[in-house]
Structure formats: C-alpha cells, structure tokens
Amino acid sequence: MGTVMALFFVVVVAPLVGLVLNGADRVVTARLQGRVGPPLLQPLYDLVKLWRKEPLVVNRVQIGYVYLHLAFMVMTLVLLALGGDMVLALFAHAFSALSLVIGASSVRSPFSRIGAQRKIMQMLAYEPVFILLVVGIYLRTGSFMASAVGRLDAPLIVSLPLVFLAYLVALEIKLEKSPFDVATSHHAHQELVKGVTLEYAGPYLALIEVAHFYETFLLLGIVAAFFVRQIWLGVGVALVVYAGAIVVDNVCARLRTTWMVRCLWTVPVMLAVCNIIWLYVRRTQGG
Amino acid sequence: MEALIGSQGLTKMTRNELAVAVLVVLPLVGGALAWLAPWRWLRSAVVWLTAGLSAAAGVYAVTLLPFSVTLGSWHEVVAVVCELMLVGLVAYFAWDERGWLIVGLCAVQVGVLIFEWLEGAGQIPVIKDAVFCLDGLAGALVVIINVIGGLILVYATGYMKVHSCHGGGRGAREGRFFLVLTGFLGLMNGLVLANHLGWLSVFWEGTTLCSFLLIRHEGTPEARGNARRALLINVFGGVVMSLAGVVAQRGGAESLEGVLGSRLTVVFVLLCIAALAKSAQFPLQSWLLGAMVAPTPVSALLHSATMVKAGAYLVLRLAPAFEGSAVMDVIALIGGFSFAVAAALAVSQSNAKRVLAYSTISNLGLIVACAGIGTPLAYAAALMIVCFHAASKGLLFLCVGAIEQEIGSRDIEDMGSLLHTMPLTAGVTIAGMLTMLVPPFGMLMSKLMAIEAAIEAPLVVLLVIAGSALTVFFWAKWIGRVQTVSYHARYRLERMPRSMMGVLVVLCAMVLGGGLGSLAIYRQVIEPMALGAFPHAAEKAVAALRAAGQLHSWPILVFPLLAVIAWLVTVWRFNPGYVRLPYLAGENRDETELSYKFTSVKDEPVVAWATSLYFRRTLNEERITPWANLLAWLLVLSLLGVLGGR
Structure with missing residues (x-):
C-alpha cells in the first residue's frame, strides 16, 4: 500500500508541486524586477494554451525524444520512490537530459544544435556532482538503494556538507538559471533564441514543460533528502534553496559555456571530492 | 553395466574431442575451399556454408558444457611444431615488409621456445592438465565468435562484392581475404578453448598473423605500414607469452588451470602484458587505430567483436586466483586509465571508424578494470560487457561499412540526411548506438x-x-x-547486397532483443558463472552480485x-x-522545397x-597520446615493481 501511495505521489502530485513552484518562481522574479507578474497558476494556463496549439515540427524523429525525455524523467522519480538503485536512477535522469540533446540536434536549425551542444557541456559540468553524491550516500549507508537513506540515524547533511554545497551549484545549472542558463531559458536569448527547445512547439513543448515540473520536484526533493528524518526541516531548506536560486538567477549575468565547466570542475567538484575522500578515510579507519 | 557406463564415457569423450576439432578445423577448411573457389558465387556459397556450420557447431558445443579434452603427450610436439611454423611465417612476412625488429623478436621467440623444449626434456615435474576445456567463460566467447562472426562473414561476402567494384582488391586477393577471414574463426575458437599454454600460444600467434594479413589487404603504403606496426606490437605480446610459458614450466604448470591452481604471479603478470598488447590497452593501443585501414568486416570481426577480446578474456580467466593482490589493483588502474583516456580521445575524433576504435579500446579497458577489481559483481559486469559490446560494436562497424560504400566518406559530419538516403542502415545505426x-x-x-x-x-x-561521461558525449x-x-x-x-542488408537486420534484432533482456540474461547466465568463478567469495560480495540482478x-x-x-x-497519425x-538565423529563403538558406x-x-x-585543441590527439603512453608505461612498470616487492 505504501508503494502505491508513493507511486501515486511521484506520478500525480509531484508535477503539481513543480507547477506551483514554477509559478512562484515567475511571481518572485517579477517582483525582483519591479513588475507585478503573472498569477501563481500561470504555468498551468500556459500548459493548456500550448496543448491546444498546432503540433508543428521539422521532422518526425524529434517527436520521439520528447516522449523519451518525459518518460525517463518520470522513471527517475519512480525508481527513487520505490527505493531502487540510485545509480540506475542517475542514468535514467542523465538520459532524460540527453534525449533533449539528441532531439534538438536532429534538426538543421543552428540555434537548436548549438543549444544541444551546450546542454551536453552542462551535463559534463553537473553530472560529476550527481555521481559523487551517489558515491557519498553509498559510503554513508553501504548500499546503492535509495531506501537505505531513510534508515539512516543521522541526516546526510552531517556527513556530506561539502557535497551539499556542490549540489546547490549543480542545481542552478539543472534549473536553467543564470549564470548557467546557456542551453535554453524561459527568457528568449538574443544569440540562442530558445536553444534546445527551439524547434518544439505546441503540445510537444507542453510535454517538455511537464517534464520540467517533474524535474523541479526531483531536484528539490533531493535537497530535502539531505535532511531525512527531519523532513519538514528538509522541505523548508528546499524552499529556501529554491528562493535563493531565483535570486541568484536575477542578479547574475549569463556566462560562457567553457567558463561554466571550468567553474564547476574546480570549486564544487573538488569540494565534493574532498568530502568523499574524508568519508573513505573515515571508513578505512573505522574498519 | 560397467561396460555400458564405460562405453558411454568413451562416446562422451570422443564427442567432446570432436566438438573441439570441428570448431577449430572446420573454419580453416572452409577458408581453404573459399580460397580455391574459382568463381565468386562459389566462394560466397562456401563462406556462407562455413559460417552456418560453425555457428551451429558453436551453439552445439555450448550445450555440452562444461567439458575438457585430454590428449597424449604427442600433442606437445605438434604444438611446438605449429608454433615454430607460425613464427617462421611471421618472420617471412616481416622480412618481406622490411620489419627487422619483428624478425629479431621472432628469433628471440624461437630461442625461448627451444629453451623451453630443452628444459622440459630435462624432466621438470609438471602437473598434466586438460589440453582444451570449455567452461562458461569460454562458452560465452565461443557463441560470440561463431554466431556474430558467422554473421559478419556473410556480410563480408556482400561487402567485398561492392568493394571490388570500387576498385579495392582484385579477384585473387579476395580469395586470400576470405581464406584468412574464415580461417580466423577456427584460430579464435582454438584460442578460447585452449587450456595448455603451448596451444594458447599457437593460436595467439595465429590470430596475430590473421590480423596482420587482413590489415595489409589493401596493399597501400599506409596499410602496409599499419600492418607492420600491428605485427610488431602483437609479436611482442607473443614473445612475452612464450616467456610466461617458460616461467610456468619452472613453476610446475603447463596450463592456465595450473597457473590458476598454483597462483604463479610472475606468469600472471607476463600473460597480462601479452593481453594488454592484444587488447590494445594503453600504452600499446596504437596498432588498433592503424588497423582501421582494413576493409570494414575485418574491423568488425577482428578488431572489435572477437580478437581484441582475447586479451581481456585471458585477464578475466586468470583474475579469480589473484583476487585482492596488489597486482590486481594495478591492472584495474591500467584498465580504468585506458577506459577514460580512450573515451576522451574518441570525443575529439570525427572519423567514424576512429571513434569506434577508441570506443573499443575504452570498453576493453573497462573489462580489464573489472577483471582487476576482482569481485563477483565486477566479474559479472566484465562478462556482460564482453557479450553486449561484441554484438553492438560489431553491428556499428557493419553499419559504417555500408554507409561508407554509399556516401564515400567515413566522416561523421557527412552523415546528415542519412535517414533519407539510406533509411534502413541509418535506423540500424541509431538503434545500435542507442544500445x-x-x-x-x-x-x-x-x-x-x-x-x-x-x-x-x-x-x-x-x-x-x-570515462562514462565522455562516452555519452561522443555517442x-x-x-x-x-x-x-x-x-x-x-x-x-536503399539498394544494397541482400546479404549485407539481411545481416544488418538480423544482428540488429539480436542486439535489441538481447539488450532488452539483459537483466534476465544476467540472472540466468552471468550470475551463476560469476559465482562459479569465485567459489569462496565473501558473503557481502555475493550479496552485491545478487542485488544487481x-x-x-x-x-x-x-x-x-x-x-x-x-x-x-x-x-502513424x-x-x-x-x-x-x-x-x-534570419528569414527562410523558399527557393526550393527544402531550403536551409536564410x-x-x-x-x-x-x-x-x-x-x-570536437574540442580539437583541448583534447588534441597528438599532444595527449605521448603523455598517456608515458603514464601507461609507468603503470606497466609498476606492475613489475609490485611483483618485485612482493
């Protein structure tokens, strides 16, 4: 029964939470820019509007990857909700992003292709942090199963503080926020137009939006999981982190792709590696 | 009653011997017939028949598993004679190619063989083991060699027909090509079946020779130079393997089983160095990149699906006995290093065959790394990669061959619009890459x-x-x-010889089906094999193995x-x-229906x-390779160092 509830939660409730969070994002961003901004449920209205539009495409190949993008995103959440293997969930999540990349590079629009290349660069930048997170959790729990996190006596944040910091930076990339929104963004950029999602329209764009809602929930859920056992504290921290991400988005300029990779691979990844070494040392000393 | 059991035992014995004999000899005979065949249709028919029969024999042999074949002491004489003949042939070809260093290595090898022979005659007590044996690991490779190899042979008949129209190779050359390519299957079968080190060395040398002849097939200066390099590196591996034979004999073992049983670490390290050469691991990787000048079926069969797996297979076979030793740690590092560096270099390549070559080196590195980690789970992972990589990579090479014949280029940037010009091949290629x-x-x-x-x-x-992250990038x-x-x-x-098209479809179906059922295959086949290889594994390691299933x-x-x-x-709708x-980047021009002008x-x-x-500046192949080789040589040296400080 618990499993069914968990599945229902991640498949049905999670996108709604993500939708509200994205609505809040737009309101907060508007206030920061001195505008009134749209209503909280604007993402929902957008979704309905997009769904009714004509499904314009460039070719038939690109459509398949939208479905794969969404399917693998939901699969990631389902795997984690079932308490399944975290490396598998990580791969599913990576392929979800990758299917956007492959879909975007199957058309001859240079904007779409450049966006796709940048998306891969983003993946190269943030994936190490995600993998180190999984390694860190393994070293703490001795298992790759997500369910083992729930059985910990002390929250993860105590043993993985540096990985947590690195994760916050990776989160900024995954949410397509400045200074890392190089591949696509909610605001059309001059040099990239709409990047990865440029050649998707109507219902296909709507599906990408839905996947984004799932992803927002997933990413903030991982923040909350650092505080597991004190789940309300975790939710609180996740909301603060999200608000922080929005503020950073509004006060930062967008930067170059190579700068992003260099930035990630120096400070955050090294921080995470330090944290991992620390855990290895503690393990070998503790026997 | 006793007589009945006795006769049954006897028939079982001869059946096993027959299976080994058929697996080794049948492709050799088929190759010889194909060579003699005066017309192309007859040659194709012979190759098809040989491919079918050896595939059937391979599958049948696996149903007999596990078995071993012991022979009288005469077989040692035969092995030495075969080996000397092969070394002689290699030396002849090397002489022909002005490869003096190779000739020198051949002389050293003859010296080592004679020394081993004389010393063996001095009655060192050696435990007699089976000469050939077929266990799960060898069985998996036998299936790959004969089934996937058979399909590649069938493809090759169509491919070479088109190839000769494009001016590559003449009739007589083509006969020799099929002699070597078909006969190779037999030698490769022998290699994975051999338990006796002498026979292992014979087949090892034989596959080296096949590889050399096939790389040289085109006869261009580039092909000859690359073939010479491949021969040099692999003959070096062969010499090291012969040395391993001498050391093993002194340690009282003459077979892989004996080396496993008495844990002869020196022999293990020498065999591993030979394996690194065969599996094109850093620092001995350069020959595999050069080998890509050969016609594509050769790259698919020898240089991705089977022959290069021989090295990884050897490490995998010996690894369980040396579990947890310092040698294994270094081997895991060498493999991991090759995995990551080859993946990085693959990112910088736009030549499709070079990408596939680097990706092959990379995956072989991962197999070696897993073998070096030496837990049941790692062993199972290595087995999975051996099987799935052979199928997927073989398929991809075949696709690139077909694409190259159609568009006249193997540059990835030229492969746009393939879905329109050759929908089947492009679809199969995409499916293969996705797997x-x-x-x-x-x-x-x-x-x-x-x-x-x-x-x-x-x-x-x-x-x-x-390495995994970079792999994703280039695919x-x-x-x-x-x-x-x-x-x-x-x-x-698209228009393509039916044999090529049929093989693409069949192999693609196999890759997709096998790939989807990978977890079931893991539970049914791989897991018991890993448990069998590590009978004394710790409880925690077994739990990890089971958890993965x-x-x-x-x-x-x-x-x-x-x-x-x-x-x-x-x-559909x-x-x-x-x-x-x-x-x-501006307003579209509608000059034609499909205009990309603005x-x-x-x-x-x-x-x-x-x-x-492609990051050609950051991941510059010419700049990175020397440093990677230097690091890899240091790792190989530390392998010897670990041995010394034992």
Whole structure:
C-alpha cells in the first residue's frame, strides 16, 4: 500500500508541486524586477494554451525524444520512490537530459544544435556532482538503494556538507538559471533564441514543460533528502534553496559555456571530492 | 553395466574431442575451399556454408558444457611444431615488409621456445592438465565468435562484392581475404578453448598473423605500414607469452588451470602484458587505430567483436586466483586509465571508424578494470560487457561499412540526411548506438555494475565515472548527426547486397532483443558463472552480485516502451501539414522545397550549418597520446615493481 501511495505521489502530485513552484518562481522574479507578474497558476494556463496549439515540427524523429525525455524523467522519480538503485536512477535522469540533446540536434536549425551542444557541456559540468553524491550516500549507508537513506540515524547533511554545497551549484545549472542558463531559458536569448527547445512547439513543448515540473520536484526533493528524518526541516531548506536560486538567477549575468565547466570542475567538484575522500578515510579507519 | 557406463564415457569423450576439432578445423577448411573457389558465387556459397556450420557447431558445443579434452603427450610436439611454423611465417612476412625488429623478436621467440623444449626434456615435474576445456567463460566467447562472426562473414561476402567494384582488391586477393577471414574463426575458437599454454600460444600467434594479413589487404603504403606496426606490437605480446610459458614450466604448470591452481604471479603478470598488447590497452593501443585501414568486416570481426577480446578474456580467466593482490589493483588502474583516456580521445575524433576504435579500446579497458577489481559483481559486469559490446560494436562497424560504400566518406559530419538516403542502415545505426548508452540495454546495465563494483577502489571509480561521461558525449553527437533529416513523406529502402542488408537486420534484432533482456540474461547466465568463478567469495560480495540482478526491472522497461508507443502513434497519425522549416538565423529563403538558406546581411543567402563540438585543441590527439603512453608505461612498470616487492 505504501508503494502505491508513493507511486501515486511521484506520478500525480509531484508535477503539481513543480507547477506551483514554477509559478512562484515567475511571481518572485517579477517582483525582483519591479513588475507585478503573472498569477501563481500561470504555468498551468500556459500548459493548456500550448496543448491546444498546432503540433508543428521539422521532422518526425524529434517527436520521439520528447516522449523519451518525459518518460525517463518520470522513471527517475519512480525508481527513487520505490527505493531502487540510485545509480540506475542517475542514468535514467542523465538520459532524460540527453534525449533533449539528441532531439534538438536532429534538426538543421543552428540555434537548436548549438543549444544541444551546450546542454551536453552542462551535463559534463553537473553530472560529476550527481555521481559523487551517489558515491557519498553509498559510503554513508553501504548500499546503492535509495531506501537505505531513510534508515539512516543521522541526516546526510552531517556527513556530506561539502557535497551539499556542490549540489546547490549543480542545481542552478539543472534549473536553467543564470549564470548557467546557456542551453535554453524561459527568457528568449538574443544569440540562442530558445536553444534546445527551439524547434518544439505546441503540445510537444507542453510535454517538455511537464517534464520540467517533474524535474523541479526531483531536484528539490533531493535537497530535502539531505535532511531525512527531519523532513519538514528538509522541505523548508528546499524552499529556501529554491528562493535563493531565483535570486541568484536575477542578479547574475549569463556566462560562457567553457567558463561554466571550468567553474564547476574546480570549486564544487573538488569540494565534493574532498568530502568523499574524508568519508573513505573515515571508513578505512573505522574498519 | 560397467561396460555400458564405460562405453558411454568413451562416446562422451570422443564427442567432446570432436566438438573441439570441428570448431577449430572446420573454419580453416572452409577458408581453404573459399580460397580455391574459382568463381565468386562459389566462394560466397562456401563462406556462407562455413559460417552456418560453425555457428551451429558453436551453439552445439555450448550445450555440452562444461567439458575438457585430454590428449597424449604427442600433442606437445605438434604444438611446438605449429608454433615454430607460425613464427617462421611471421618472420617471412616481416622480412618481406622490411620489419627487422619483428624478425629479431621472432628469433628471440624461437630461442625461448627451444629453451623451453630443452628444459622440459630435462624432466621438470609438471602437473598434466586438460589440453582444451570449455567452461562458461569460454562458452560465452565461443557463441560470440561463431554466431556474430558467422554473421559478419556473410556480410563480408556482400561487402567485398561492392568493394571490388570500387576498385579495392582484385579477384585473387579476395580469395586470400576470405581464406584468412574464415580461417580466423577456427584460430579464435582454438584460442578460447585452449587450456595448455603451448596451444594458447599457437593460436595467439595465429590470430596475430590473421590480423596482420587482413590489415595489409589493401596493399597501400599506409596499410602496409599499419600492418607492420600491428605485427610488431602483437609479436611482442607473443614473445612475452612464450616467456610466461617458460616461467610456468619452472613453476610446475603447463596450463592456465595450473597457473590458476598454483597462483604463479610472475606468469600472471607476463600473460597480462601479452593481453594488454592484444587488447590494445594503453600504452600499446596504437596498432588498433592503424588497423582501421582494413576493409570494414575485418574491423568488425577482428578488431572489435572477437580478437581484441582475447586479451581481456585471458585477464578475466586468470583474475579469480589473484583476487585482492596488489597486482590486481594495478591492472584495474591500467584498465580504468585506458577506459577514460580512450573515451576522451574518441570525443575529439570525427572519423567514424576512429571513434569506434577508441570506443573499443575504452570498453576493453573497462573489462580489464573489472577483471582487476576482482569481485563477483565486477566479474559479472566484465562478462556482460564482453557479450553486449561484441554484438553492438560489431553491428556499428557493419553499419559504417555500408554507409561508407554509399556516401564515400567515413566522416561523421557527412552523415546528415542519412535517414533519407539510406533509411534502413541509418535506423540500424541509431538503434545500435542507442544500445550502447540507453538504460534498459545491456551496455548501460553493465556500466552500472562496473561503477557499483569499483566503488571500493576510489581511483578506479573516478576513472570509470569520467570515462562514462565522455562516452555519452561522443555517442550523442553522432546520433544527432545521423538522424538530422528534413521531412520526407516517403522513404525508399536503399539498394544494397541482400546479404549485407539481411545481416544488418538480423544482428540488429539480436542486439535489441538481447539488450532488452539483459537483466534476465544476467540472472540466468552471468550470475551463476560469476559465482562459479569465485567459489569462496565473501558473503557481502555475493550479496552485491545478487542485488544487481534484483534491480527494479519493470520501470526501466515500461517507461521507454510507453514513450516508443506514443511516438509510433504520433508518427502513424502524422499530418504533413504540420511540417515547417527550421528557424534559421534570419528569414527562410523558399527557393526550393527544402531550403536551409536564410537571408543574411545585405540580402545575401547563407546556408545554415552548425558542426558538432570536437574540442580539437583541448583534447588534441597528438599532444595527449605521448603523455598517456608515458603514464601507461609507468603503470606497466609498476606492475613489475609490485611483483618485485612482493
């Protein structure tokens, strides 16, 4: 029964939470820019509007990857909700992003292709942090199963503080926020137009939006999981982190792709590696 | 009653011997017949027949598993004579190619062999073991060699027909080509079946010779130079292997089983160095890149699916006995290093065959790394990669061969619009590449297991992670390029010899089916094999092995399936009125129906074109390779150092 509830939660409730969070994002961003901004449920209205539009495409190949993008995103959440293997969930999540990349590079629009290349660069930048997170959790729990996190006596944040910091930076990339929104963004950029999602329209764009809602929930859920056992504290921290991400988005300029990779691979990844070494040392000393 | 059992035992004995004999001799005979055949249709028929029979024999042999064949002491004489003849042949070809260093190595090898012979006559007590044996590991390779190898042979008959029309190779050359390619199957079967070190060395040398002759096939200066280099490196491996034979004999062992049983670490290290040469691991990788000048079926059969696996197979076979030793740690590092560096260099390549070559080196590195980690889970991961990589990579090479014959280029950037010009091949290529990196398929599941197995070795796990990330990069670029296509209402199947097309379809179906069933294969076949290889594994290691088989398999099958169904439905109900031209950097010019021109500055028409990222400056092959080789040599030296400080 618990499993069914968990599945229902991640498949049905999670996108709604993500939708509200994205609505809040737009309101907060508007206030920061001195505008009134749209209503909280604007993402929902957008979704309905997009769904009714004509499904314009460039070719038939690109459509398949939208479905794969969404399917693998939901699969990631389902795997984690079932308490399944975290490396598998990580791969599913990576392929979800990758299917956007492959879909975007199957058309001859240079904007779409450049966006796709940048998306891969983003993946190269943030994936190490995600993998180190999984390694860190393994070293703490001795298992790759997500369910083992729930059985910990002390929250993860105590043993993985540096990985947590690195994760916050990776989160900024995954949410397509400045200074890392190089591949696509909610605001059309001059040099990239709409990047990865440029050649998707109507219902296909709507599906990408839905996947984004799932992803927002997933990413903030991982923040909350650092505080597991004190789940309300975790939710609180996740909301603060999200608000922080929005503020950073509004006060930062967008930067170059190579700068992003260099930035990630120096400070955050090294921080995470330090944290991992620390855990290895503690393990070998503790026997 | 006793007599009955006795006779049954006898028939069983002869049946096993017969199986080994057929597996080794049948392809050799088939190759010789193909060579003698005066007409192309007859040659093709002989090759087809040989491929079919050896595939059947391979599958049949696996049903007899496990078995071993012992022979009288006469076989040692035969082995030495065969080996001397092969070394003589190698020396002849090397002389012909002015490869004096190779001739020198051959002389050294003859010296080593004679020394071993004389010393053996001095009555060192040696434990007699089976000469050939077929266990699970060898069985897996026998199936790969004969089934996938057979398919590649069939493809080759069609390929060479087109190839000769393009002016590559003449009739007589083609006969020799099929002699070597078909006969190779027999030698490779012998290699994985051999337990006796002498016979192992014979077949090892034989496959080296095949590889050399096939690389040299085109006869161009480039082909000859690359063939010479391949011969040099592999003969070096052969000499090291002969040395291992001498040391093993002194240690009282004459077979792999004996080396395993008495844990002769020196022999193990020497065999590993030979294996690094065969499996093209850093620092001995350069020959495999050069080998890509050979016709594509050769690259598919020898240089990705089977021969290069021999090295990894040897390490894998010996690894369980040396579990947890310092030697194994270094081997895991060497493998991990090759995995990561080759993946990085693959990113910088736009030549499709070079990408595939680097990716092969990379995956072989992962197998070696897993063998070095030496837990049951790592062993299982290595086995999975051996099987799934052979199928997927063989398929991809065949696809590239077909594409090259059609478009006259093997550059990835030239492969746009392939879905329109050759829909079947392009579709199969995309499917093959997806099986290399998408979740339900076997390659990705084995990477997952490799990461989980490497977790106890921090350096190796970092290398594996870096390599995996880079692997994704170059495949994604390539998939994107192949499937770039405009909208076309109808697609017409390309013209291609039926044998090539049939093999592409059959192999693709096998790759997809096997890949989807990877977890079931893991539970049914791989897991018992890993347990069998590590009978005394710790409880925790066994638990890790079992946990990997108990992954939640329904979500990883259901969700992609839903996506694919949704896509098929959309395509089925597709309305061409929804097609638009892509958004270019300005207003589209509608000069033709499918125009990629846009109006640029001063109303000039400009064609929109964006190439992929290759990081040719950062990941410069010429700059990185010497440093990578230096590091790898240091690792190999530290292998010897670990041995000294034992």
